Amino acid sequence: MITHSRKHTGYKPFQCELCHKAFQRKVDLRRHKETQHTEIRTLVN
Numbered sequence: 001m002i003t004h005s006r007k008h009t010g011y012k013p014f015q016c017e018l019c020h021k022a023f024q025r026k027v028d029l030r031r032h033k034e035t036q037h038t039e040i041r042t043l044v045n
Contacts, residue, residue, distance in 0.1 A: 006024040007024065011024070012024050014026050014028070014029040015029070016029060016032060016033060016036075016037075018033070018037050019036070019037075
């Protein structure tokens, strides 16, 4: 229900610290980092 409410309000509390793109769900932020910032992840590991 919370996710559904965010859809209508546009509230996106999960923000990428690298590019500042925001997401409604934590899992979407995680997926974004894994697919869009792979070069940074490989440098950290």
